[in-house]
Amino acid sequence: MLELKNIHKYYNMGTVNEMCLFNGYNLTVEKGSFVSIIGSNGSGKTSLLNLICGSIQAESGQIIMDGRDITREKEYRRNRVIGRVYQDPALGTCPSMTILENMSLADNKGGSYGLQRGTNRARIDYYRDLLKPLNLGLEDKLHVKVGALSGGQRQAMAMLMSTMTPIDYLILDEHTAALDPKTAEIIMELTGQIVSQKKLTTIMVTHNLRYAVEYGDRLIMMHQGTNVMDCTGEEKKALGIDRILAKFNEISIEVGN
16 A cells, blocks of 8 residues: 655745645555546646655655655665656667667666676567567567667557566556557557556556546546545546546636636
8 A cells, every 4th residue: 555644845945936736745545556647737746656756755744655664765766666657758768778688677677787698588588478469569679779669669668667577556657648549549458458467556647538537446636736536436437528627627717727
């Protein structure tokens, strides 16, 4: 289980542009849950993910992961149990290295590195077996540099690489936003398969309302650092895009837009 307790987060502290994003924010995510998070720009979605992953620190509050206080734990240590896929496909892979080299690095996540070869040739067939179900032909391009691949191919690789080692949490930061509609569908189908097979606790930020409705067992809408909608169970299943849009319009009117 993941718990954020009484989180306070400020930006530009001590300046005329000081802004309080989270003021006593609380969130509990049950183990095995798939949470979709939506909200307008500046609502706190990505900051929330950054706090969970350790990319940024809160001014006060606690982050508890499976009973362990990780509030001040370094990002690289959290990464041992967290996989993250970013909006930009370039951030999840190394473009100057081959597919084989990228997958070898991901395969050794959290392990030690010595003077032995970085690529484990004995694992090549295993990597091919992982890539083949994508139906993107990547299993036959192991020696091609990742920088030569399409955005969709790289994002599919990033999804696989983020979950190659045993993890408990998967963080998806608008991971289909930079893709064309057809490729986005492929990545979302892959996402659903991986989350289901590996039983990962997943938090997905998305601007695609259909994905937010169709995927996951909980939907949260954020606005100005608070949760203005939080639906689970049957309420989530019955949730439609029209209701979400109505909430967006209500918020827009309230803030004078």
